[in-house]
Amino acid sequence: MQEHVEAFLRHLKLERNYSPLTLASYGDDLRNFLDFLDRRCAGASALSPADVNRPHLRAFLRELLGQGYAKRSIARKLACLRSFFRYLKKTGVVQASPMATIVSPKLDRRLPQFLDEESMRRLMEQPDGATPEGMRDRALLELLYSTGIRLSELIGLSLQDIEMSGGTIRVIGKGNKHRIVPFGRPARRAL
Missing domain, CATH: 1.10.150.130 (Tyrosine recombinase, N-terminal domain)
Incomplete structure (x- = not known):
């Protein structure tokens, strides 16, 4: 076996x-x-x-x-x-x-947790925009918020995956599947 x-x-x-x-x-x-x-x-x-x-x-x-x-x-x-x-x-x-x-046990459907608008605003204000690290952190947060990609997908991004003129990123997701994801103006400004 x-x-x-x-x-x-x-x-x-x-x-x-x-x-x-x-x-x-x-x-x-x-x-x-x-x-x-x-x-x-x-x-x-x-x-x-x-x-x-x-x-x-x-x-x-x-x-x-x-x-x-x-x-x-x-x-x-x-x-x-x-x-x-x-x-x-x-x-x-x-x-x-x-x-x-064989039947699997019935699972309770849990609603996903999310941040309300005020919590998201406070989170976006955390990085210090006067430092390179703060600018980087703000760009990462904006990209996460704008695209809805997974954290693991964000970590896997490289500069070559970002298409600034088209406002898209190329993401490698679960199962090594590639997809193109658009991002918004705030993320573009932060990048």
Whole structure:
């Protein structure tokens, strides 16, 4: 089973271009599942993926609930297993996914947190515009506010990614996907 996990993680890294953090999370989740199988089934290390069945998965789910895992963490672990067995089916290792009938816990929909207008104004006033660092910080804040890009995308920008005349930036997002994002006049002035 371990060799299939390693092949799956290689697939996610090389072909699906997953981030190092996502790969680490998937690796941890799969190791957690394999450890469970080792405890539950004597000789589970020799267990083939085709031997994993719905009762194994239901018992794993019960164990996670019993250990006090949050619904969101359980849903992520199940999504990882769902993806793993989908990969195994696609590569012909299993004929059907045992995850097909396993339902993830219902998650509460949380509204995103946001800054109100006054808080945003105060934040924009924080950088000292008289210093190079303050000018830089103001430009970064204006760019974040104007474009709505992720912080990780902002950190990954270089000067070559900024098209001042067109008022756009070229962003490399999740999955190494490129996109062009416009920015407004205040961001242009700050830049």
